Amino acid sequence: MKTSDFKFDLPHELIAQVPIKDRSAxxxxxxxxxTGEVEHRIFRDIKEYLNPGDCLVLNDTRVIPARLIGExxxxxxxxxxxxxxxNEDDTWESLVKPGKRAKxxxxxSFGEGKLIGEVVGMAEEGARIIKFHYDxxxxxxxxxxxNMPLPPYITEKLEEKERYQTVYSKHEGSAAAPTAGLHFTxxxxxxIRAMGVETAFVTLHVGLGTFRPVKVENVLEHEMHSEFYMVTQEAADKINNAKKNGKRVICVGTTSCRTIESAADENGMMSEKSGWTNIFIYPGYKFKVLDNLITNFHLPESTLIMLVSALAGKENVLNAYEKAVEEKYRFFSFGDAMFIK
Known part of the structure; x- marks a missing residue:
């Protein structure tokens, strides 16, 4: 399987630079x-595709203002x-620009000395280990x-910090937002709850490795960065009940998907669990828990488009993306959504 198999042409003007005012619009x-067939709707119409007893799984991580400018x-x-x-010793793995200054x-110094960062070690791919000193x-x-660590393809200034957070964000720790959840009010x-749909909250602190391009042509040679996740007993029970009752588990975003697929046992059952995952889902993967997925439109040749291709089939996904370009859907973090049913 080649990385170039997941390439598509995307006009630059379709990359959403700012969030729309009404999240659910x-x-x-x-x-x-x-069948590969597509329908064109508005996000709030998602209710029409949910049934009583289904379980909607959402990632309640909260993005930290992880971008610091100093001297x-x-x-x-x-x-x-x-x-x-x-890290456990209260140091941070950090990307530093320009790296040559960070021996x-x-x-x-940041904020005129309010925060002092000292480089104490090296990490993977040129990242540094930073120890902070502060009162x-x-x-x-x-x-x-x-500042909010917006992806590099977003060049516009974000007017409201909260627009890069989901309305249900709770546990701080992400370097990027779980963007499929940004559409919910x-x-x-x-x-949705009034319809009898359960909502289960899990946590996966999103690292930037999720969004990095795959740099090897052989997909199997790509190594995922590890990310920390947590599943509570309450969330596990809701997911298990949906499965036992023949109802669907619908993940909001690839991060929720990766969390439950990492935490489930071989039979697709969940229990309270936390740890680190570097799960890499690509075509050929057999989903243990997930039935359906709400997601955004992803970068060409990314691990995320590979994940959605594992669920819906590469041809179906690439055909749908071609139609999205034709219909001028908005792509990436502040863009439009897809529901894979």
Whole structure:
């Protein structure tokens, strides 16, 4: 299986730069994975495709303002940190630009000394291990000094930080938003619950590795970055009950999908669990828990388009993407949605 098998042409103007005002007014393409047929709807119409007893699985991670702009302590040279992962010893794996300034032992200042970051080690793919020095509570300082770590294909300034958070975000720790969930409003979720649909919240702290391009031509040679996940007993019970009752488990986003597929046992049953996952789902994968998926439109040759192709078939997905381009759907993080039924 080749990475180039998942390539498609995307006009740059279809990459959504800003979120639309009404979250639930984005467009929704409905893809039938059996026939390959598509329907064109509005996202709030998702209610028409849900049934009582179904379980909607949502990732309640919260994005931290992980982008820090500062300067080198001794020279004043500008530096940018992107915090990726907090380690158990309270250091952070971080991307640093320009990396040549970030040698081990170098210190950087943020917010006129409110936060000092010291490079104490090296990590994978040129990332650095950073130890921070500060007075007070780190999260509060980060909230004051940090910016939202928008993907590089978004060049417009984000006016409201909360528009890069889901309305149900709870547990801080992500370097990127679980973007399929950005389409839900509290009102829409209330309407869905009133229909008798269960909502189960799991947590997966999204790392930037999820969005990185695959750099090898042989898909099987690609290594996924690990991400931390948590499944509560309450969420596990809701998912198990849906399966036992012959109802569907519908994941909101690839991160929710990867969480439950990582946490399930061989029989597709869930229990309370947490840990690190580097699960890589591509065509040929047999889903243990997931039945249907709500997702955004993904980058060419990415692990995410491989995941949706595993569920709906590569030809169906690429044909649907071709139609999305023709119909001028909005792509990527702030773009429109797809429901794979």
């Amino acid at each position: 984005s467009r929704l393409m409905v893809l039938d994975r059996e 080198k302590v001794d020279t004043g040279g500008k530096i940018e940190f992107l915090l990726l992962k907090r 081990i032992g170098t210190k950087f 007070g509570i780190f999260e509060e300082i980060l909230d004051e000094l940090g 509290n009102e829409l979720l209330d309407e």
